[in-house]
Amino acid sequence: MPLMNAVQIAQPGADLVMVQKEIPEPREREVLIKVEACGVCHGDATARRGQFPGLAYPRVPGHEVVGIVAACGPAVTRWKTGARVGVGWSGGYCMTCDACAEGDHEHCHDSLVTGLSVDGGYAEYMVARASALVSIPNELSSVDAAPLLCAGATTFSALKQSGATGGETVAIHGIGGLGHLAIQYANRLGFRTVALSRGREKESLALKLGAHVYIDTEASDAAKELQALGGARVILCTAPHMKAISALIGGLGTGGELIIVAAANEPLQFFAVQLFRGALSIKGWAGERPADAIDFSLRFNVMPMIETFPLKRAAEAFDKMMAAKVHFRSVLTMGS
Numbered sequence: 001m002p003l004m005n006a007v008q009i010a011q012p013g014a015d016l017v018m019v020q021k022e023i024p025e026p027r028e029r030e031v032l033i034k035v036e037a038c039g040v041c042h043g044d045a046t047a048r049r050g051q052f053p054g055l056a057y058p059r060v061p062g063h064e065v066v067g068i069v070a071a072c073g074p075a076v077t078r079w080k081t082g083a084r085v086g087v088g089w090s091g092g093y094c095m096t097c098d099a100c101a102e103g104d105h106e107h108c109h110d111s112l113v114t115g116l117s118v119d120g121g122y123a124e125y126m127v128a129r130a131s132a133l134v135s136i137p138n139e140l141s142s143v144d145a146a147p148l149l150c151a152g153a154t155t156f157s158a159l160k161q162s163g164a165t166g167g168e169t170v171a172i173h174g175i176g177g178l179g180h181l182a183i184q185y186a187n188r189l190g191f192r193t194v195a196l197s198r199g200r201e202k203e204s205l206a207l208k209l210g211a212h213v214y215i216d217t218e219a220s221d222a223a224k225e226l227q228a229l230g231g232a233r234v235i236l237c238t239a240p241h242m243k244a245i246s247a248l249i250g251g252l253g254t255g256g257e258l259i260i261v262a263a264a265n266e267p268l269q270f271f272a273v274q275l276f277r278g279a280l281s282i283k284g285w286a287g288e289r290p291a292d293a294i295d296f297s298l299r300f301n302v303m304p305m306i307e308t309f310p311l312k313r314a315a316e317a318f319d320k321m322m323a324a325k326v327h328f329r330s331v332l333t334m335g336s
């Protein structure tokens with residue numbers, strides 16, 4: 001059997017290690033993808049931490065995958081060899097259960113999560129269900145497209161479904177892979193865009209990306225600063241630190257929403273009465289519909305800022321992301 005390079009986690013808490021594995025073969029409704037680029041998302045830390053339904057080891061992480069279809073299973077009709085495709089968090093639906101037969105994929109009995117319940121894109125090849133694929137337009141390079149599949153899809157959909165309308169104040173908390181795209185989306189959607197980050201290191205880049213106001217959360221009370229701007233209609237929280245998120249509730253204006261996409265293994269801390277003033281709400285949001293984010297990004301010139309790393313340096317790319325030192329998304333490439 002032919003072999004490929006892949007970076008995997010052998011067991012919970014283990015390091016990312018490059019190994020040689022057999023190139024997987026696509027089954028009935030799957031395609032084999034020759035991976036060209038894979039973003040390194042903070043969500044990949046879940047593959048290392050463990051405790052996710054269906055997560056077994058060894059596991060190859062990576063759910064911002066772009067590549068070329070190299071082979072198709074016998075039941076795949078929509079995709080052809082040579083097509084450039086992307087795969088995000090959603091590893092697709094089984095297409096055989098009762099829910100799928102009725103077109104109700106949300107209730108599929110066997111939906112997959114890329115890089116967690118099945119191997120992902122930190123590898124030269126991966127298999128994916130055909131139902132998980134989106135087409136990548138020619139205008140987008142693979143390294144630029146990859147972050148849109150999760151970071152872009154999550155933040156674009158979170159802002160779009162929020163109650164904010166043009167001219168209202170939208171704050172983005174945390175400027176990493178998700179946050180730097182969220183700033184651009186908020187700007188292009190017509191919101192008065194406020195970037196919240198620790199220190200001043202990211203200030204000039206945040207303003208360049210489209211933030212109208214920058215707040216250093218270490219030097220000032222961000223909630224007070226937001227109130228001085230009239231209160232935020234939305235605060236989109238991408239920084240995985242629940243204490244820092246809890247402290248932002250006071251920055252919401254009337255009817256304001258705290259939308260949390262960040263995941264951290266700790267509880268939020270707030271008093272319910274904090275929500276009474278101005279009928280505030282808190283909600284969680286998980287990414288969806290990468291094709292919409294790709295389409296919008298191309299139309300309105302939203303592009304990720306990336307640092308590329310060859311696959312063999314995946315561990316370094318991951319550590320740099322975890323230390324919030326990347327400007328702003330690490331993307332793995334398969335060349336040397």
Ligand SMILES: NC(=O)c1ccc[n+]([C@@H]2O[C@H](COP(=O)([O-])OP(=O)(O)OC[C@H]3O[C@@H](n4cnc5c(N)ncnc54)[C@H](OP(=O)(O)O)[C@@H]3O)[C@@H](O)[C@H]2O)c1
Pocket residue numbers: 040041042043044150151154173174175176177178179196197198202238239240241244260261262263264285286287321322324325328
């Ligand atoms: N809901 C979903 O569907 C979904 C999808 C993808 C990712 N996620 C989650 O979203 C979060 C962000 O992902 P990402 O890939 O954007 O991560 P990232 O690139 O590591 O960026 C996170 C940013 O949060 C800030 N931050 C990090 N640690 C912090 C701390 N201890 N206190 C305060 N701020 C901190 C940093 O920004 P500053 O330096 O600007 O402070 C950092 O750049 C993660 O929790 C990830 O698991 C959720």
Ligand SMILES: [Zn+2]
Pocket residue numbers: 041042043044063150151
């Ligand atoms: Zn992600």
